[in-house]
Amino acid sequence: MINNSSAYKASRQFAQEMDDADQLSTFRNQFYFPQHNKRDAIYLCGNSLGLQPKAAREIIDQELNDWAEFGVEGHFQAKRPWFAYHTFFTESLAKLVGANVKEVVAMNTLTVNLHLLMLSFYRPTKQRYKIIMEAGAFPSDMYAMETQAIMHGFDPEKAVIEVGPRKGEHTIRIEDIEETIEKHKKNLALVVFGGVNYYTGQFFDIKKITELAHKAGALAGFDLAHATGNKVLHLHEWNVDFACWCSYKYLNSGPGAVGGIFVHEKHAKDSKTFKLAGWWGHDEKTRFKMKKGFKPMKTAESWQMSNAQVMNMAAHRASLDLFDKVGMDKLAEKSLHLTAYTEFLLKQLSNLKFEIITPSNPLERGCQLSLLFKAKGKEVFDKLQSKGVIADWREPNVIRIAPVPMYNSFVDVYTLYEIMKSV
Ligand SMILES: *Cc1c(COP(=O)(O)O)cnc(C)c1O
Numbered sequence: 001m002i003n004n005s006s007a008y009k010a011s012r013q014f015a016q017e018m019d020d021a022d023q024l025s026t027f028r029n030q031f032y033f034p035q036h037n038k039r040d041a042i043y044l045c046g047n048s049l050g051l052q053p054k055a056a057r058e059i060i061d062q063e064l065n066d067w068a069e070f071g072v073e074g075h076f077q078a079k080r081p082w083f084a085y086h087t088f089f090t091e092s093l094a095k096l097v098g099a100n101v102k103e104v105v106a107m108n109t110l111t112v113n114l115h116l117l118m119l120s121f122y123r124p125t126k127q128r129y130k131i132i133m134e135a136g137a138f139p140s141d142m143y144a145m146e147t148q149a150i151m152h153g154f155d156p157e158k159a160v161i162e163v164g165p166r167k168g169e170h171t172i173r174i175e176d177i178e179e180t181i182e183k184h185k186k187n188l189a190l191v192v193f194g195g196v197n198y199y200t201g202q203f204f205d206i207k208k209i210t211e212l213a214h215k216a217g218a219l220a221g222f223d224l225a226h227a228t229g230n231k232v233l234h235l236h237e238w239n240v241d242f243a244c245w246c247s248y249k250y251l252n253s254g255p256g257a258v259g260g261i262f263v264h265e266k267h268a269k270d271s272k273t274f275k276l277a278g279w280w281g282h283d284e285k286t287r288f289k290m291k292k293g294f295k296p297m298k299t300a301e302s303w304q305m306s307n308a309q310v311m312n313m314a315a316h317r318a319s320l321d322l323f324d325k326v327g328m329d330k331l332a333e334k335s336l337h338l339t340a341y342t343e344f345l346l347k348q349l350s351n352l353k354f355e356i357i358t359p360s361n362p363l364e365r366g367c368q369l370s371l372l373f374k375a376k377g378k379e380v381f382d383k384l385q386s387k388g389v390i391a392d393w394r395e396p397n398v399i400r401i402a403p404v405p406m407y408n409s410f411v412d413v414y415t416l417y418e419i420m421k422s423v
Helices: 010-023 026-032 056-077 082-097 111-120 140-153 174-187 204-215 284-289 310-326 328-348 377-386 410-421
Strands: 105-106 130-134 159-163 187-194 219-223 242-245 260-263 354-357 369-373 392-393 398-401
Touching: 010 260, 010 328, 010 410, 026 310, 056 082, 056 310, 082 105, 082 260, 082 310, 105 219, 111 140, 111 219, 130 140, 140 159, 140 187, 159 174, 159 204, 174 204, 187 204, 187 392, 204 219, 204 392, 310 328, 328 354, 328 410, 369 377, 377 392, 377 398, 377 410
Parallel strands: 130 159, 130 187, 187 219, 219 242
Antiparallel strands: 105 260, 242 260, 354 369, 369 398, 392 398
């Protein structure tokens, strides 16, 4: 594949040649595409809801059949016994986020998990109570931080400190994050950032932010909704304290599908780490003795409260099979080219007035480009939609485009370019 952007050409033939050279091009056939005029839509919205893996139905059917056939015995007799269902995701998730198998578990949904992890890792004192987060975070994250501060008796205006872009800039500089941490370090309890910001597509330096938080005597947690399945991550090595993500965006596991958490081994195995407990977090060996006195497992599984939501997790397995097959390294490599080529094409457009606010440095972005329109952004978006392009509109004036390496092609983004050129 040509990875030198000076050799890129804005032609359908060139895009086709890139697809022909792409080792991952056949993975596209593993997914259902929404149809537009009896043809596959140009689906560039995997940052919002990933496409359905064709294998999802078979796995969901398996659970329905096992339920019909075995009833309660399905907990042990099912092809994937339900009592252990959560364990069937662990290895794949560990690979995806760069963790060991004791550090991850699939459970609940993202915001619920964020709150549960905050209950463990935001234990503010009169001295240390501040949370530093990115300005312009996803609203759920803002509400979570705000209400966590209130729950502990703090004024969120004082407890939640935001770092934003400088005037005239769109992304956040690491030196400004560093300065803010330095400024508040005496009162700092926690630094919570997105992995990839949902609006700008900026990928933060998770390793560096974690180091800075630790140096200030605070902990570091990350919301990886837009990073998991998008960027190569090394959460264990980076010494991240905790993280959570959803699986319906780049992980293609279906609307509202199960989320996942990472808790660094050093906290996961420490039975003194506080958590709200339920029976599924209890030591496996004595779980069914049904006795008083919570004994947590020594892994991230101890954050589980309930038994696994089998129906809500089945499609996740279908999707993770594909990630296991491809591997994040290969996906990231294709992603680099696909996003760079998309950027190259968008920069050829002289008929539309927009600015790409996503960093141009591939190390600081994943597979999303956010186009900030000066005017008429919504009209462009509507036009794209009418031509069978599924992208994403964010108020007040941003179109987000996500060329997803798992199933998007170079011809997809070339077609986008042609349509935009005709607007
Ligand atoms: C998508 C997203 C969410 C959504 O939260 P749910 O609890 O899954 O509804 C939260 N935070 C971020 C950063 C997101 O991108």
